[in-house]
Amino acid sequence: MKFSVEKALSSGGRLGLITQASKCGNITLETPMCTLFTKGGSAPHLHMDMLKRVALVPDVAAMSLGSLADHHESVAEFGKGLGEFAAMKNKLVFTTLHDASLALATGKNDNSGVAVWGKGGKIKLDTALFMKVQEAFQPDWFQAMSDGDTDRECGQKRLHKSVDRTLDFLDEIVEKMQNSQILSKSSLIGVIEGGFSEVERVRSAKETALRPVQGFLIEGFEKGNSGKDLFSHDTFSNILTTTIKCLPEDKPRMMETVWSPLQVIKAFRLGIDVFSSAYPHTLAEQGLALVADYSLPPSSQAARLELGCTNPCTEDQTLYTDLNIKFFLCFTMPNFARGCILCFTMPNFPKGHNFHQYFDFFHHLRKAVLEDKLDELEQSLEQQNGNK
Secondary structure (H helix, E strand, O other): OEEEEEEEOOOOOEEEEEEOOOOOOOOOEEEOEEOEEOEOOEOOOOOHHHHOOOOOOOOEEEEEHHHOHHHHHHHHHHOOHHHHHOOOOOOEEEEEOOOOOOEOOOOOOEOOEEEEEEOOEEEEEOHHHHHHHHHHHOOOEEEOOOOOOOOOOOOHHHHHHHHHHHHHHHHHHHHHHHOOOOOOOOEEEEEEOOOOOHHHHHHHHHHHHOOOOOEEEEOOOOOEOOOOOHHHOOOHHHHHHHHHHOOOOOOOEEEOOOOOHHHHHHHHHHOOOEEOOHHHHHHHHOOOOOOOOOOOOOOOOOOOOOOOOOOOOOOOHHHHOOOOHHHHOOOOOOOOHHHHHHHOOOOOOHHHHHHHHHHHHHHHHHHHHHOOOHHHHHHHHHHHOOOO
16 A cells, blocks of 8 residues: 555645555555445445445445454355455455444453454454454455553543553564465554543554554544544644644555544544545434535535425425435436435435435545635535534
């Protein structure tokens, strides 16, 4: 994996290119970008035929070990890696530790390893088992083991221990990776810890940058998905900025935080390149649809979908109150707007729509930065969100 900056903002954000992104080295990715959020190796509630109809699906699929580690022996016996095993052979596989949409079960990590959680409960990973799993999965990118069980409430002693453990795990993984022919072309992503301690963040960033990693994943500001807005903390932006300044410019920076488009813009301005697409999934789990106009200037006001209609086949126009038809043109039925809208009364259907909207946002984000219109895009989304 190689990263180059195409355009840099004074705030720290940058347009970039990730080249030689796959093990085969023939894929180039534009940043800022998001990965494809998955559960159990597939996009939640979307089979592959439906996923193919969604526009702008990311080339990188993030797959968490919690839901997959139990199956590493089957994948190893299959012999062709997790991508083909999960019917995603055309995607780059990025194995992460935890499901980005869920909160972490705390207090389960120690010096011997870290805990991940699947349907069968806790799986304790030491570095030997971790590397065995990675060799079975044969990922293009993989997150190093880390102790990210920290948040704003953790004390200095706990944060120091988190950084020490994560660096120790990384050193063991680097040593084992040197002896692994299977993982010789995979990209190792180092993890930056330290909670809300600027001292520990700087130490973690500087020490991790000295190791042979191809990118950086910043975590440990919250224990998994807390549902809280990190930008509401006065010190978050300053600590993140200070951390990023300690990292080299020629490697991508990632965060798996569940962020709305507006929050993505804020994090991008500070220097984050790669994001998770867990946000549209969490919205759909709440029965919510992501609707926004990313064009500049926006062609309409924000839409509102009312799903309280008891008879979805009725001609009652209350179902379409304040609804801008343009933004509900379905990726499966582009010529049948009314039928598309009625689909939102069906369980799980918003997931495909939300993914489509979120992926489209990153296309417009890159375009806005290229055309020096990032401020306009941010102001437009704030107005649509009601923050006038």
